[in-house]
Amino acid sequence: MSIQVGDRIPEVPLQRIREGVETVDTRTLFDDRKVVLFAVPGAFTPTCSEKHLPGFVRHFEDFRSRGIAVACMSVNDPFVMQAWGRSQDVPDGLMMLADGNGDFTRALGLELDASSYGMGTRAKRFALYAEGGVVKQLHVEAPGEFRVSSAEHVLAQLP
Template sequence: MTIQVGDRLPEAKLQRIRDGVEVVDTPTLFEGKRVVLFAVPGAFTPTCSERHLPGFVEHFDEFRDKGVEVLCMSVNDPFVMKAWGESQHVPDGLMMLADGNGDFSRALGLEMDASGYGMGKRSKRFSLYAEDGVVKQLNVEAPGEFRVSSAEHILSQLP
């Protein structure tokens, strides 16, 4: 079942690179915080690299001015996420998170099968806003679209 507004985010473990590979759980990422999480089907893919991540990089300071942390997630490994972040000049503080096995995407009910494109199981393209681990806004894209999960759209939804 797909997560809904008002639901608490499920517990899962994600990875990131700091001083080596670091495992971080979702309660650590979300509890007691205001957070925007956006997910992409794949690092280095065209829409993700040309439009989705760049919008969050461009508007990063606006999120920070509102006291909102920004997290980017993809079903890739943490080394790919680190390299993608570097190639996109992601600012310090915009966390690049790997959901390597898709466990969190699946727990959210936002997994998709991209096997037809040779990509296996991936995350749907989405953005969400959570306060203290509870979803307040959720924007899930229709297949092949990029509209409602943009930085500009979720910025317009923030209190």
């Protein structure tokens, strides 16, 4: 069963690169703040690189002006996430998070079997909005679609 509106974000470590590889717990990322987390099936893949991440880069200041932190996550290693962020001109402050083994994705119940594409288990394409570690909105895409997890859609749904 996947996470639902009203549920707490599960406590699972993720990785990112700032001054070297850093392990960061989801409680540290989500508690005591407002966060939009969007997940992509794979860094450097077409829809993720041409539409999903660029939309959040374009609207990053719109989220920030509302006091909302933005995080991008994928079942990839932190070096891939760092390289992808650089290639997409991700602004400082937009967190590029690696869920290397898919532990957080499984804890959310939002895993995708992409084995037929040679990608193994990945995250479904989704976006969630959380306040104080509690999910307030959840937007999970149907297979092959990109609509409800876009930056524009998420912004339009915010209170």
